[in-house]
Amino acid sequence: MTPIEYITGRIGFETPLNGVISISDDEWEVIAVTAVALGLAPLLHWHLSQAEIVPPPMAMAKLAVTRKAHAKRNDKISEQLAEILAACAVEKIEVLVIKGAFLAPTVYPEPALRPMNDIDLLFRPEDLARVGPLLESLGYKGKHKDPTQGPGIVKHLSTYRRAGNEGQTPNPYLSASGDRMVEPHDSLEEAWFGLKVDITPGVWDRAAFISLHNQSAYRLSIADILLHLAVHATFHVIMGASVFLQLYDIGQVVQAWAHRIDWSHVQALTKKAQAEPFVYAGFYWTKMLYKTPLPDELLAQLAQACPPNLVAYIQAFDAVTLLERTQNPPLVTLRQRLWRGVLDRRETARWADSLIDKWRIWQTGLAFYKTDTAALLREKLF
Numbered sequence: 001m002t003p004i005e006y007i008t009g010r011i012g013f014e015t016p017l018n019g020v021i022s023i024s025d026d027e028w029e030v031i032a033v034t035a036v037a038l039g040l041a042p043l044l045h046w047h048l049s050q051a052e053i054v055p056p057p058m059a060m061a062k063l064a065v066t067r068k069a070h071a072k073r074n075d076k077i078s079e080q081l082a083e084i085l086a087a088c089a090v091e092k093i094e095v096l097v098i099k100g101a102f103l104a105p106t107v108y109p110e111p112a113l114r115p116m117n118d119i120d121l122l123f124r125p126e127d128l129a130r131v132g133p134l135l136e137s138l139g140y141k142g143k144h145k146d147p148t149q150g151p152g153i154v155k156h157l158s159t160y161r162r163a164g165n166e167g168q169t170p171n172p173y174l175s176a177s178g179d180r181m182v183e184p185h186d187s188l189e190e191a192w193f194g195l196k197v198d199i200t201p202g203v204w205d206r207a208a209f210i211s212l213h214n215q216s217a218y219r220l221s222i223a224d225i226l227l228h229l230a231v232h233a234t235f236h237v238i239m240g241a242s243v244f245l246q247l248y249d250i251g252q253v254v255q256a257w258a259h260r261i262d263w264s265h266v267q268a269l270t271k272k273a274q275a276e277p278f279v280y281a282g283f284y285w286t287k288m289l290y291k292t293p294l295p296d297e298l299l300a301q302l303a304q305a306c307p308p309n310l311v312a313y314i315q316a317f318d319a320v321t322l323l324e325r326t327q328n329p330p331l332v333t334l335r336q337r338l339w340r341g342v343l344d345r346r347e348t349a350r351w352a353d354s355l356i357d358k359w360r361i362w363q364t365g366l367a368f369y370k371t372d373t374a375a376l377l378r379e380k381l382f
Helices: 003-010 025-037 041-050 057-090 100-106 125-137 222-239 244-256 263-272 276-290 296-304 308-315 319-325 334-350 355-366 372-381
Strands: 095-098 118-123 140-144 158-162 181-185 190-192 195-197 208-212 215-219
Touching: 003 025, 003 041, 003 244, 003 319, 025 041, 025 057, 041 057, 057 095, 057 100, 057 118, 057 125, 057 208, 057 215, 095 100, 100 118, 100 208, 100 244, 118 125, 125 140, 125 158, 125 181, 190 222, 195 222, 222 244, 222 263, 222 276, 222 334, 244 276, 263 276, 263 296, 276 296, 276 308, 276 319, 334 355
Parallel strands: 095 215, 118 181
Antiparallel strands: 095 118, 140 158, 158 181, 190 195, 208 215
């Protein structure tokens, strides 16, 4: 059993087998380091404690200190978010809190179990222009992106961070200090090299009013939360980004709100958004990894709506291959960047449902001047 298989099996939603598993001190060390790197250390520590399993002191210390650090950081994030929500209320700007900033304090047993990279907030398109000045009035500095540059991510073109937090580690799960970046969205569209899935239409009509950190806010409907998490997680895999925590979110929502989920509504919204392959992948992987109690009938119906070769590709992933797919070495040479661009487009085209869509993805490589690699070259040359 590999470290990632042990972790996903231990923190899953079914009771782990009672058989004795012999794990050496060195193996425990790798398990702990892997859990920390993937953002799963607090969850693993919590589950081990619940099962009264005590790893060797060094491994347990790594898990414990990481959980404690994320508890401290999430408390700070709560304060940070409360301040933003209060300011938005004064300006009569409605805010819909998404991803970790909403999930950690609502569906997890304790907020520290869900590490966060940043604070994601959805605004009505007509309000977005007022959000930047509001954040700047709270001490944030904005960084703005040209939507025509890079791989085509447009759901948030501006990010905001307070001064003094620019030096965070590239892996946010390894750093628990400082304010987190705020990402204002006006869309839930996922896009990568011309591949697009947008579940945004109607989400505000279905949104629910909530109180979060003693402030007024909104959340997505339960069906929209599941769609958003599944599509978002699948795009993480397509982009080669870490996905284990994002898939766990799906399982945690299912466990927390099992009796409130209308699966026929989830399927209808999926069909309306033409998102069947992406929702199927997210649901299939979370069930495979964590034994999440997702309906087999729903998975079968979603699979029927997908190309058979894509279904086979999705089902070929396991914990090990998902880890391999989402753990890419840093790109340090131009040749590596160019080759990565080819591999990224090949992976993205696999998910397109027509030859025209596949060509649109490969065509992005012809506009080299718009790529991140070209921007890096310009910086070096000029």
